[in-house]
Amino acid sequence: MDMDGMPDEDSLIERMAPGVLSRDGFHCADRRQLDAILQADAAAERASALTHEAIGRRLEQILQAAVAALGRPVEVAGALTACYHESMGRIPCPWGECGLFAKGEVELTDTRNNKTVRFTPLSVHMIYRHGFYQGPGSRYRIEPTEIVELLDIKPDEG
Numbered sequence: 001m002d003m004d005g006m007p008d009e010d011s012l013i014e015r016m017a018p019g020v021l022s023r024d025g026f027h028c029a030d031r032r033q034l035d036a037i038l039q040a041d042a043a044a045e046r047a048s049a050l051t052h053e054a055i056g057r058r059l060e061q062i063l064q065a066a067v068a069a070l071g072r073p074v075e076v077a078g079a080l081t082a083c084y085h086e087s088m089g090r091i092p093c094p095w096g097e098c099g100l101f102a103k104g105e106v107e108l109t110d111t112r113n114n115k116t117v118r119f120t121p122l123s124v125h126m127i128y129r130h131g132f133y134q135g136p137g138s139r140y141r142i143e144p145t146e147i148v149e150l151l152d153i154k155p156d157e158g
């Protein structure tokens, strides 16, 4: 597992709580749940022969394309469109010392079935750097297997 930047584990969990960094928090109640989420998602990545760096890079490309389109929907692949919704302010990563991230969100829609996945600049960072896809029930929870399938990410892109 990627143990990048885990200075103080208690404060990491505290910063993930609702109302600390974000109103809804990251849906991760304690260290045990965080470890379980990280391990399950890492196993899903391995099953797809991908890494969170590869998945994060693809999400970053989509984020950049959506931001560049200034709020207009942009076609990012086949039947997928991405739209960036700007929001005031910036938010730090709960791991700390990773800088600040714009609070806007990308709405990624599969126009074949109108399924939507939402993610933020911080989501992309946490996936890429920490392998963290957020806890169950989070607005920004991403299932690694679903995003790999949706974006048709192939192992050789990693």
Ligand SMILES: [Zn+2]
Binding pocket: 093, 094, 095, 096, 097, 098, 125, 126, 129, 130
């Ligand atoms: Zn970070």
